């Protein structure tokens with residue numbers, strides 16, 4: 001039988017005999033098994049992009065980024081990103097600067113109904129950038145996903161591990177955002193340098209939620 005191609009389109013080598021490995025020694029891995037092309041390309045293309053054009057995002061593109069980040073994919077509300085105990089303590093807000101068909105402003109995103117609710121009207125990019133260590137890319141992006149944590153249910157279940165678990169979940173959500181951006185040919189970057197108290201002064205975030213992470217995107 002003809003050996004299958006590897007993801008890098010080279011013919012696969014013949015199946016090797018099981019390798020003997022001295023304990024503590026290195027084992028060279030074979031070429032990775034073929035991943036579906038779309039997934040492989042998104043993984044390969046994902047790169048932090050901090051320079052954006054002024055061209056707006058299409059609403060469908062924002063919808064795709066949000067679906068990838070926090071979309072519902074199974075009965076019971078299970079999502080694209082994993083969550084410890086399926087508690088989903090990470091809440092999603094969208095900062096819109098330039099998205100066709102959406103007024104600039106600050107929105108909450110509800111994954112269950114795939115809808116946005118306007119919480120505050122107006123472009124806040126300059127002040128948002130200030131609350132993120134004066135990063136120019138934050139001012140220039142077309143839209144961003146701000147993730148906050150609500151620790152209530154998580155602390156009850158996991159005690160002191162709650163903070164770490166919410167951060168880990170935010171990381172998963174962030175990677176989904178970036179892979180979707182790469183697949184759509186958009187630029188994106190993680191913004192971990194945030195000032196939570198400044199963000200809470202600037203944006204109507206509930207008192208019992210804590211800002212964790214900002215993910216931004218725009219046209220390259």
Ligand SMILES: Cc1cc2nc3c(=O)[nH]c(=O)nc-3n(C[C@H](O)[C@H](O)[C@H](O)COP(=O)(O)O)c2cc1C
Nearest residue numbers: 046047048049050132135137189190191192193194
């Ligand atoms: C948790 C986290 C926080 C980050 N915060 C910032 C940030 O505040 N500003 C920024 O420009 N890049 C930020 N980055 C992006 C990194 O600088 C970037 O991932 C790194 O340079 C590697 O480049 P790559 O993403 O293109 O592979 C952050 C990345 C992570 C994972």
